[in-house]
Amino acid sequence: MNVLDQFRVSELLLRHVAQNYTPKRMQGSDHDALLRFQRPAMEELSDLFTSDRGDRRRDYLNHPPYRAAYLLLYFLPNFLKAGLLTLTTATRPTSDARILDIGAGPASASLGMAAGLRLLNPTLRSVEIIALDRSRSILRDAEELAARFSEQWGIAIRLRARDGDLRTLIRKLPDHPVDHVVVANTVNELLERKRGQLEPVELLDLLARLPQAARSSVWIIEPAQLPSARFIQALRDIIARENLGRILAPCVHSRDCCFNTPGNKNWCHTVWPWTPPGWYAAAQQALGHFSGALRLSYVVFSLAKQQNTARAAKSFYRIVSQPMTDNNGPVLLLCGNGRCWRLRPGQHPAMWNALKQTCHRGQLIRLSDTENSSEGIRLTRRTRLISAAPLEL
Numbered sequence: 486m487n488v489l490d491q492f493r494v495s496e497l498l499l500r501h502v503a504q505n506y507t508p509k510r511m512q513g514s515d516h517d518a519l520l521r522f523q524r525p526a527m528e529e530l531s532d533l534f535t536s537d538r539g540d541r542r543r544d545y546l547n548h549p550p551y552r553a554a555y556l557l558l559y560f561l562p563n564f565l566k567a568g569l570l571t572l573t574t575a576t577r578p579t580s581d582a583r584i585l586d587i588g589a590g591p592a593s594a595s596l597g598m599a600a601g602l603r604l605l606n607p608t609l610r611s612v613e614i615i616a617l618d619r620s621r622s623i624l625r626d627a628e629e630l631a632a633r634f635s636e637q638w639g640i641a642i643r644l645r646a647r648d649g650d651l652r653t654l655i656r657k658l659p660d661h662p663v664d665h666v667v668v669a670n671t672v673n674e675l676l677e678r679k680r681g682q683l684e685p686v687e688l689l690d691l692l693a694r695l696p697q698a699a700r701s702s703v704w705i706i707e708p709a710q711l712p713s714a715r716f717i718q719a720l721r722d723i724i725a726r727e728n729l730g731r732i733l734a735p736c737v738h739s740r741d742c743c744f745n746t747p748g749n750k751n752w753c754h755t756v757w758p759w760t761p762p763g764w765y766a767a768a769q770q771a772l773g774h775f776s777g778a779l780r781l782s783y784v785v786f787s788l789a790k791q792q793n794t795a796r797a798a799k800s801f802y803r804i805v806s807q808p809m810t811d812n813n814g815p816v817l818l819l820c821g822n823g824r825c826w827r828l829r830p831g832q833h834p835a836m837w838n839a840l841k842q843t844c845h846r847g848q849l850i851r852l853s854d855t856e857n858s859s860e861g862i863r864l865t866r867r868t869r870l871i872s873a874a875p876l877e878l
């Protein structure tokens with residue numbers, strides 16, 4: 486059973502949209518009718534998101550049709566991204582968890598994290614979410630969805646919503662310890678564009694006003710687009726260079742990000758292969774989107790004042806490209822041990838094929854018995870791949 490079925494996310498989400506955003510006469514009709522009704526708003530919202538975010542109506546989530554469209558188009562992938570990251574990155578499963586969700590929207594990310602924490606720890610009892618957003622209306626959806634999930638999952642999920650501008654809300658928050666601070670798909674809206682560039686120091690400044698941030702892990706999750714990914718890479722380098730905290734993921738070393746070099750056209754992002762539920766795939770197709778994957782850029786760090794110890798184990802690598810071919814043949818880019826490496830099939834084509842089939846961009850892998858030189862890494866006959874099996878989505 487996949488993660489979404491296990492948590493009955495689609496079913497609860499569609500029921501919520503049908504009951505709150507669809508005329509009474511249509512309630513109880515099938516998914517196709519619901520999606521046909523919501524399609525014009527989904528088209529408009531999707532256009533709004535792909536055009537320059539600076540032009541976006543500030544209050545788009547106060548407009549009910551856009552709220553319904555946001556829930557249908559973005560809740561599911563954002564829930565899954567946060568859930569999968571939690572599952573692959575969180576280290577301390579506790580029986581009670583507290584999450585501060587900044588720019589929460591319908592709490593897609595914090596509810597996804599709650600699901601991830603539940604998978605890590607089946608004895609998880611309660612999750613408290615403090616959800617901050619300027620839209621009171623979308624926070625009402627968050628409250629209702631949290632209540633539905635709580636009932637369904639058998640965990641006490643308490644969501645406390647606070648509406649207002651984040652900069653003001655953050656200053657007024659009581660010093661209430663939380664385990665995780667999540668900022669998902671919000672950085673672009675939160676920070677003003679300056680000379681066309683987002684400024685990571687502004688976000689660090691904002692987090693520094695938050696006493697909770699110094700004691701929690703901070704999760705910044707953004708779409709896998711070049712400006713967001715570069716913002717995250719720059720943020721990560723400031724934290725690592727100035728020793729402001731500890732990078733937990735995706736980096737496997739604490740030196741400068743290997744993509745932050747002049748003229749480098751690549752950027753760090755993760756691509757999780759995903760077969761979406763039928764209704765979601767149909768909605769995407771109707772909008773002309775055909776994505777069989779979840780794409781994201783992210784960084785997880787703790788601002789605790791301690792030595793930066795990004796996972797620096799020699800044999801850990803993050804896959805940072807798709808399989809490609811260059812002048813010297815097939816190659817896969819890996820980040821690890823302080824730099825970017827070119828991995829080649831070497832003497833083990835079967836292992837190379839297995840790597841291509843089972844691993845995805847952004848996955849953390851461990852390889853034994855490789856042949857390393859300044860030219861790159863080659864598989865030998867003795868190389869073994871030690872890595873988690875791909876998650877079933």
Ligand SMILES: C[S@@+](CC[C@H](N)C(=O)[O-])C[C@H]1O[C@@H](n2cnc3c(N)ncnc32)[C@H](O)[C@@H]1O
Pocket residue numbers: 546559560563587588589590591592593594617618619620623649650651652668669670671674675
């Ligand atoms: C794209 S949504 C992301 C929602 C959710 N985190 C997710 O991943 O699906 C961005 C959210 O940030 C909120 N937001 C943006 N700037 C804000 C600000 N200055 N103050 C309060 N909320 C803000 C918006 O209202 C919106 O709900």
